[in-house]
Amino acid sequence: MNVADRQFKLRRSIEELGPWFQNLKLHGIETAPDHFLGDYPAFKWRGFQHVLPDDLEGRSVLDVGCNAGFYSIEMKRRNAGRVVGIDSNPKYLRQARFAADELGMTDIEFRQLSIYDVGQIGERYDLVIFMGVLYHLRHPLLALDLLSQHVVGDQMLFQCLQRGDERVPTLNENYDFSEWAIFDKPEFPKLFFIENSYSGDPSNWFIPNKAAVEAMLRSSGFRILDNPEREVFLCEKTGEPMAEHWL
Numbered sequence: 001m002n003v004a005d006r007q008f009k010l011r012r013s014i015e016e017l018g019p020w021f022q023n024l025k026l027h028g029i030e031t032a033p034d035h036f037l038g039d040y041p042a043f044k045w046r047g048f049q050h051v052l053p054d055d056l057e058g059r060s061v062l063d064v065g066c067n068a069g070f071y072s073i074e075m076k077r078r079n080a081g082r083v084v085g086i087d088s089n090p091k092y093l094r095q096a097r098f099a100a101d102e103l104g105m106t107d108i109e110f111r112q113l114s115i116y117d118v119g120q121i122g123e124r125y126d127l128v129i130f131m132g133v134l135y136h137l138r139h140p141l142l143a144l145d146l147l148s149q150h151v152v153g154d155q156m157l158f159q160c161l162q163r164g165d166e167r168v169p170t171l172n173e174n175y176d177f178s179e180w181a182i183f184d185k186p187e188f189p190k191l192f193f194i195e196n197s198y199s200g201d202p203s204n205w206f207i208p209n210k211a212a213v214e215a216m217l218r219s220s221g222f223r224i225l226d227n228p229e230r231e232v233f234l235c236e237k238t239g240e241p242m243a244e245h246w247l
């Protein structure tokens, strides 16, 4: 098959597997060139990629909500060892398998699995990537607790849509039952609930402000190591979720 025929066949396969959310470049052909955020997620990745080592030296990676595999592929490019991508949507997993194969990364594993079932995985990963998923979940703190309890071995790269006040207040350990005013402060940790739709997407359920993101991460047993850009956090697992005390 000559180059033009190969390009034609590739374009047709990309089209058949679409629509794509992630814009991947497969032998010069883009999978989602008209993404509403631009060259997504490559342009985001360029802003925080420095927080991970250029050489992952064979470390294991779990990419949760991997979509078409952008981050799984980038981790392989950085010499990760075992890379596993999970997503609840088989349509995205077909895209991920296709893209990884096209790029010769046949050893990346993709599995259909909901985040709520990560307890079935039965192993921990040096790095868990959890980007752009939390606000799509009806049970966000449960998801963070499950990741902490079952799969994060060392670090987690995390991103969540954030809205509201960007300040992070210093809070008391406790407030009296009669305290009401604190809840009206814009910077108090808040998790906005979207009953219907945000940005035309009915799967956006809970959108935290910055203080709530940081508090939720801590509450699930993570310490924030870096916040290289708005909404992106590199964390390490340091303890157990607070839920341990209450369940």
Ligand SMILES: C[S@@+](CC[C@H](N)C(=O)[O-])C[C@H]1O[C@@H](n2cnc3c(N)ncnc32)[C@H](O)[C@@H]1O
Residues within 6 Å of the ligand: 021, 022, 041, 064, 065, 066, 067, 068, 070, 086, 087, 088, 089, 092, 113, 114, 115, 116, 130, 131, 132, 133, 136, 137
């Ligand atoms: C906004 S996309 C983010 C994709 C990718 N992580 C990124 O940052 O570009 C959200 C992804 O989470 C997946 N997802 C949603 N709910 C999930 C769940 N309960 N378990 C696993 N994946 C889920 C969706 O199918 C989708 O691929």
